[in-house]
Amino acid sequence: MHxxxxxxxxxxxxxxxxxxxxxxxxxxxxxxxxxxEHNGHWLTGMTNQIVWGMPxxxxxxxxxxxxxxLNVASIASVFGxxxxxxxxxxxxxxxxxxxxxxxxxxxxxxxxxxxxTVAMTYYNFKSIFAWNIFLYIGFLLVVAAYLWIxxxxxxxxxxxxxxxxxxxxxxxxxxxxxxIFGFLVARSAYDTAVLAPMFIVFSFAYxxxxxxxxxxxxxxxxxxxxxxxxxxxxxxxxxxxxxGAFYFVLVYHLTNLYITERHGIEAFILxxxxxxTAAFWLGQVIVGYVxxxxxxxxxxGRSRAMVALAAVLVVLGGIAQMYVTIIGGQAYPMPLFAxxxxxxxxxxxxxxxxxxxxxxxxxxxVGGIGIALIATTFAVKVLPFLPASLAxxxxxxxxxxxxx
Amino acid sequence: MxxxxxxxxxxxAVAALATPGLRLVELAQARAPEETATKLQRWGLLIxxxxxxxxxxxxxxxxxxxxxVTGHNRPATDPQWIRKVKIKDRQTGYVQTxxxxxxxxxxxxxxxxCPTGASFKRADGIVLVDKHICIGCRYCMMACPYKARSFIxxxxxxxxxxxxxxxxxxxSCTLCVHKVDRGDNTTACAEACKKEGHEAILFxxxxxxxxxxxxxxxxxxxxxxRPDLKLNTGVRYTGL
Numbered sequence: 346m347h348x349x350x351x352x353x354x355x356x357x358x359x360x361x362x363x364x365x366x367x368x369x370x371x372x373x374x375x376x377x378x379x380x381x382e383h384n385g386h387w388l389t390g391m392t393n394q395i396v397w398g399m400p401x402x403x404x405x406x407x408x409x410x411x412x413x414x415l416n417v418a419s420i421a422s423v424f425g426x427x428x429x430x431x432x433x434x435x436x437x438x439x440x441x442x443x444x445x446x447x448x449x450x451x452x453x454x455x456x457x458x459x460x461x462t463v464a465m466t467y468y469n470f471k472s473i474f475a476w477n478i479f480l481y482i483g484f485l486l487v488v489a490a491y492l493w494i495x496x497x498x499x500x501x502x503x504x505x506x507x508x509x510x511x512x513x514x515x516x517x518x519x520x521x522x523x524x525i526f527g528f529l530v531a532r533s534a535y536d537t538a539v540l541a542p543m544f545i546v547f548s549f550a551y552x553x554x555x556x557x558x559x560x561x562x563x564x565x566x567x568x569x570x571x572x573x574x575x576x577x578x579x580x581x582x583x584x585x586x587x588x589g590a591f592y593f594v595l596v597y598h599l600t601n602l603y604i605t606e607r608h609g610i611e612a613f614i615l616x617x618x619x620x621x622t623a624a625f626w627l628g629q630v631i632v633g634y635v636x637x638x639x640x641x642x643x644x645x646g647r648s649r650a651m652v653a654l655a656a657v658l659v660v661l662g663g664i665a666q667m668y669v670t671i672i673g674g675q676a677y678p679m680p681l682f683a684x685x686x687x688x689x690x691x692x693x694x695x696x697x698x699x700x701x702x703x704x705x706x707x708x709x710x711v712g713g714i715g716i717a718l719i720a721t722t723f724a725v726k727v728l729p730f731l732p733a734s735l736a737x738x739x740x741x742x743x744x745x746x747x748x749x
Numbered sequence: 750m751x752x753x754x755x756x757x758x759x760x761x762a763v764a765a766l767a768t769p770g771l772r773l774v775e776l777a778q779a780r781a782p783e784e785t786a787t788k789l790q791r792w793g794l795l796i797x798x799x800x801x802x803x804x805x806x807x808x809x810x811x812x813x814x815x816x817x818v819t820g821h822n823r824p825a826t827d828p829q830w831i832r833k834v835k836i837k838d839r840q841t842g843y844v845q846t847x848x849x850x851x852x853x854x855x856x857x858x859x860x861x862x863c864p865t866g867a868s869f870k871r872a873d874g875i876v877l878v879d880k881h882i883c884i885g886c887r888y889c890m891m892a893c894p895y896k897a898r899s900f901i902x903x904x905x906x907x908x909x910x911x912x913x914x915x916x917x918x919x920x921s922c923t924l925c926v927h928k929v930d931r932g933d934n935t936t937a938c939a940e941a942c943k944k945e946g947h948e949a950i951l952f953x954x955x956x957x958x959x960x961x962x963x964x965x966x967x968x969x970x971x972x973x974x975r976p977d978l979k980l981n982t983g984v985r986y987t988g989l
Contacts, residue, residue, distance in 0.1 A: 387903045
């Protein structure tokens with residue numbers, strides 16, 4: 346079967362308006378970064394207690410989602426599912442653009458972003474951050490090569506081995522991202538190997554949710570067919586990934602609840618943590634898992650608008666999850682003394698750290714999403730990333746229309 | 750040249766006497782400024798919490814004056830290289846105070862995680878930040894179990910030549926490395942504590958069997974903070 350891809354025309358008012366809107370979001374984000382950089386981080390919600398704030402929430406979310414966005418291509422090339430093949434190019438594209446967006450936020454939030462060259466030339470090979478620099482750059486190169494092989498007909502035969510390589514790379518990459526936290530022995534919320542596989546399963550859900558939203562928008566706005574069977578397959582897959590993410594969250598918390606040493610952090614996140622408890626139950630669990638799962642596996646899932654809503658909820662839940670993991674994990678005081686409480690300190694020891702996200706931080710984070718989306722929007726205009734049709738019969742060689 | 754038995758024995762005796770003597774001289778002398786730090790020393794502090802006075806923060810003031818650590822009256826973002834904490838025993842309610850600073854670990858998590866190698870440990874055990882290659886990622890602050898590090902959130906002023914500081918980088922206690930290298934054999938905090946008459950902080954070489962710190966550590970129980978992490982800290986506590 347031959348799949349037709351076609352770049353979008355990109356001359357409509359709608360297209361230009363979209364570029365303009367995304368461009369504005371990016372410009373505001375860059376402006377926010379400049380403002381924080383010029384004045385110093387004291388203007389943000391970040392402190393010596395909460396050293397990683399909203400920019401990290403968005404950056405890590407985007408990086409995790411980037412590796413997950415590649416899954417659709419992997420399902421086609423690694424696991425041989427034909428139906429996913431027409432989706433592979435967009436999958437690879439989003440993997441690149443989301444990663445670039447996330448990395449941009451990460452770099453712009455450095456204390457010294459002007460020293461990016463230092464980060465690229467001085468390496469401490471025991472640092473998981475240093476490994477990640479290689480994993481991220483490597484990922485961009487591997488996925489770019491993968492896209493080229495998919496787009497260049499002469500090279501199509503290599504799409505399976507390169508696809509397997511890219512898939513392996515992305516698993517290692519997300520392992521690395523989860524381990525940024527998993528390797529931290531100091532803090533009760535981290536210091537566990539489960540964070541690595543947990544981040545991988547999170548990435549499945551976040552990446553697919555963003556992929557689905559971008560695909561729906563692109564197909565609808567360019568008037569291309571998007572068959573019900575194809576749509577249903579992606580919708581159900583999203584449901585499976587949500588369930589998988591929930592499973593890992595359950596394992597993480599149940600394990601901690603068993604270990605006496607970790608009762609403090611669990612009580613904090615699950616019950617006493619104020620904004621973090623709210624972000625966990627309302628954001629991560631209800632918005633991120635329960636509501637979209639209910640939509641996908643109920644009659645509501647027959648409505649595309651509702652499934653799109655479910656995907657938006659997965660994204661919002663994912664941001665809430667990163668907020669709980671990254672900021673909640675820092676807000677809970679570090680256990681300096683096994684059997685003593687710190688009752689007084691000028692440096693906030695023994696206290697739950699206060700954190701209020703500041704507007705510039707938020708704008709920088711959203712700017713990262715803007716970078717990912719504007720790059721995607723531009724790319725689908727200049728190169729044929731999008732399938733000309735996703736009508737069921739066009740996408741799936743095994744598709745058989747049900748007898749009426 | 751051949752040696753008779755008496756000459757041979759005589760030379761052996763001289764050599765036997767001279768070798769440990771040379772070794773002792775070598776350990777006792779501070780190294781010259783042009784010499785690099787070596788593993789012969791392991792600098793550290795012994796803090797006696799029982800002698801640390803409630804309400805006294807002479808060590809904190811002295812450290813910040815010595816190193817030019819100034820803030821902007823914003824406690825959440827101002828740097829603190831050393832701070833006093835008051836702790837209460839969960840079971841008995843016993844309250845005591847002690848100073849907390851970089852623990853100068855043998856296996857420092859901050860050094861492990863630093864992507865550029867800006868966080869580093871000198872051969873003599875002092876953990877420092879190379880301000881030239883710190884990119885301000887703050888991963889070391891995430892990793893430090895002692896909350897020893899501060900991020901410089903805004904412009905600095907009144908810097909000391911021996912303690913450069915710059916917005917956007919991370920800093921922490923240097924164990925008064927400039928004083929150590931000068932051969933002062935003490936730190937600003939230890940000096941200040943002594944001046945107040947408390948003598949709760951003792952600086953010294955943990956490797957030197959003849960040093961006071963080593964003798965006191967060898968003669969009475971002491972502990973490290975978060976000993977479960979097995980970081981082998983250079984800062985030790987007694988009276989906890």
